[in-house]
Amino acid sequence: ACRGTMGLAHLSCLVRQAEMSVNEFEDQRTGAGIEKWWKCFDCGQHFHGVVWLALGWASWKAYLAAPIFCQTGRGDAAATT
Numbered sequence: 170a171c172r173g174t175m176g177l178a179h180l181s182c183l184v185r186q187a188e189m190s191v192n193e194f195e196d197q198r199t200g201a202g203i204e205k206w207w208k209c210f211d212c213g214q215h216f217h218g219v220v221w222l223a224l225g226w227a228s229w230k231a232y233l234a235a236p237i238f239c240q241t242g243r244g245d246a247a248a249t250t
Contacts, residue, residue, distance in 0.1 A: 171212045180220070184227045186210060203228075 187205040194202035201210070206228045208215050216224055 171209060171214065180223050180227070183220075183224060184231070187224070187228065188231060 183205075187203075190201045190205040190210075191203055193200040201208075206224055207221065215221075
């Protein structure tokens with residue numbers, strides 16, 4: 170597990186890293202994909218507590234209007250059946 174200064178990161182940096190990982194997976198089918206939204210890239214430990222909640226909120230915000238979740242284009246979570 171990350172210890173000392175290795176355990177510190179800006180939330181915005183974790184979000185950007187997770188977004189880049191998802192984009193890499195979608196474009197090239199390589200990398201960790203969505204795993205970086207819930208797991209540390211360095212030690213592999215799952216995030217917990219307020220970091221886990223903040224990353225969950227950030228991922229929801231980042232992908233709320235994605236076509237897979239929204240067919241109306243209004244930003245609401247319409248069913249995609």
